Amino acid sequence: MVLKAPQDSSIIPTQWYNIIPDLPENLPPPILPNGQVAGPEILEEIFPRELVRQEVSSERYIKIPDEILQNYAQAGRPTPLIRARNLEIALKTSARIFFKYEGVLPAGSHKFNTAVAQAYYNMREGVDRLCTETGAGQWGSALSLAGSLFGIKIRVYMVRASYNQKPLRRILMETYGAEVHPSPSSLTRVGRKYLEENPNHPGSLGIAISEAIEDVLSSNGTAKYSLGSVLNHVLLHQTVIGMEALKQLESIGIGVEEVSHVVGCVGGGSNFAGLSYPFIQYKLSGRANTVFIAVEPKAVPSMTMGEYKYDYGDSAGLTPMLKMHTLGHDYVPPPIHAGGLRYHGVAPTLSVLVKNGIVNPIAYSQREVFEAGVLFARTQGIVPAPESAHAVKAVIDIARRYTKGYEKPVILFNLSGHGLLDLAGYSEYLNGRLQDT
Numbered sequence: 001m002v003l004k005a006p007q008d009s010s011i012i013p014t015q016w017y018n019i020i021p022d023l024p025e026n027l028p029p030p031i032l033p034n035g036q037v038a039g040p041e042i043l044e045e046i047f048p049r050e051l052v053r054q055e056v057s058s059e060r061y062i063k064i065p066d067e068i069l070q071n072y073a074q075a076g077r078p079t080p081l082i083r084a085r086n087l088e089i090a091l092k093t094s095a096r097i098f099f100k101y102e103g104v105l106p107a108g109s110h111k112f113n114t115a116v117a118q119a120y121y122n123m124r125e126g127v128d129r130l131c132t133e134t135g136a137g138q139w140g141s142a143l144s145l146a147g148s149l150f151g152i153k154i155r156v157y158m159v160r161a162s163y164n165q166k167p168l169r170r171i172l173m174e175t176y177g178a179e180v181h182p183s184p185s186s187l188t189r190v191g192r193k194y195l196e197e198n199p200n201h202p203g204s205l206g207i208a209i210s211e212a213i214e215d216v217l218s219s220n221g222t223a224k225y226s227l228g229s230v231l232n233h234v235l236l237h238q239t240v241i242g243m244e245a246l247k248q249l250e251s252i253g254i255g256v257e258e259v260s261h262v263v264g265c266v267g268g269g270s271n272f273a274g275l276s277y278p279f280i281q282y283k284l285s286g287r288a289n290t291v292f293i294a295v296e297p298k299a300v301p302s303m304t305m306g307e308y309k310y311d312y313g314d315s316a317g318l319t320p321m322l323k324m325h326t327l328g329h330d331y332v333p334p335p336i337h338a339g340g341l342r343y344h345g346v347a348p349t350l351s352v353l354v355k356n357g358i359v360n361p362i363a364y365s366q367r368e369v370f371e372a373g374v375l376f377a378r379t380q381g382i383v384p385a386p387e388s389a390h391a392v393k394a395v396i397d398i399a400r401r402y403t404k405g406y407e408k409p410v411i412l413f414n415l416s417g418h419g420l421l422d423l424a425g426y427s428e429y430l431n432g433r434l435q436d437t
């Protein structure tokens with residue numbers, strides 16, 4: 001019997017890819033409400049120095065420290081690159097569909113890739129406690145685990161609607177050792193204000209971010225803030241996904257110029273960027289002609305309907321302003337099941353790429369997304385996270401266009417997480433009770 005080679009950790013990249021120097025135009029910097037640039041000294045009030053350095057860096061590659069590489073390997077990197085043969089057959093397509101499966105990581109999504117890096121740098125700078133927000137709970141659980149690995153306390157403000165609807169995610173965070181509070185909470189001034197208006201306020205990501213930041217600003221420097229998407233350093237850490245995928249495709253004889261489509265879902269943009277930016281580098285330098293599709297929910301159409309302008313990252317306006325496609329920082333998205341996509345803005349680098357026509361956004365409604373998720377589960381076995389099912393839906397629509405045997409384009413997408421803790425949404429879909437927002 002021939003044993004399969006064990007997981008090959010030599011495929012894990014040793015550097016992250018920073019797209020900023022390769023963007024078609026200069027990235028507008030974060031600014032303060034008075035219009036001044038928010039420099040590193042402002043960002044360092046809430047983030048550790050090394051992450052601020054990465055946030056504003058114009059180096060194309062940034063070395064990944066050994067401690068982080070070890071934890072990537074411990075968590076199961078490289079993640080599998082799988083050809084979805086059964087789905088291809090079900091769709092009667094001649095396209096070749098590949099996906100990078102990030103759901104094998106311990107907390108069930110790609111979020112661990114940046115959580116472990118952020119916890120590491122905070123540990124190195126002596127931070128005692130990290131505060132963060134979480135919607136559906138994927139980011140909160142990834143950071144809770146990373147905090148446990150590096151001995152940092154984690155306090156999570158969890159959007160109250162999810163806190164009530166998704167007790168399993170809260171229990172996962174607590175199992176990893178974190179403290180979880182429903183947001184709005186009575187711990188912060190911002191939270192108390194929203195609770196006064198409405199004692200049963202369902203909360204939003206924007207409000208939870210405001211609470212986490214207020215907590216940090218009133219901690220006398222013992223706590224720092226951690227964000228799971230949107231910012232440059234977060235997207236940077238996620239590029240391990242695409243760099244691995246490039247090597248994995250090459251190992252089976254598929255060069256980057258053969259990849260016709262790269263697809264991912266977008267909440268703040270981190271899993272999309274993580275897979276696509278290393279491929280976009282080839283497009284920007286004229287070495288590939290790949291089409292990049294960023295998928296969002298119709299209920300939160302920041303890229304397809306939002307305005308490209310400076311806006312706050314949180315509801316209360318405590319963060320510096322970022323230039324991005326936004327629905328407005330006071331936008332309260334409807335309660336769709338893809339909680340990780342319920343954010344009013346997107347990453348500034350992704351906004352530049354959308355504005356320049358390098359990334360094409362598309363929006364789908366909830367029911368067609370779940371229909372795609374169910375087809376994927378029934379053919380490939382993996383139940384996609386409702387967020388990731390948005391990417392699956394787009395891939396299905398693209399693949400259906402290729403029916404002639406001689407056309408065999410390579411479609412690559414990010415299956416950013418599994419949906420095993422989101423089965424309530426699938427249940428509503430199967431019972432015909434799912435709202436089609």
Ligand SMILES: *Cc1c(COP(=O)(O)O)cnc(C)c1O
Binds near residue numbers: 341385417418
């Ligand atoms: C958080 C999350 C998303 C959305 O966030 P991005 O930063 O846009 O990637 C997508 N998929 C899963 C599984 C998530 O947990």
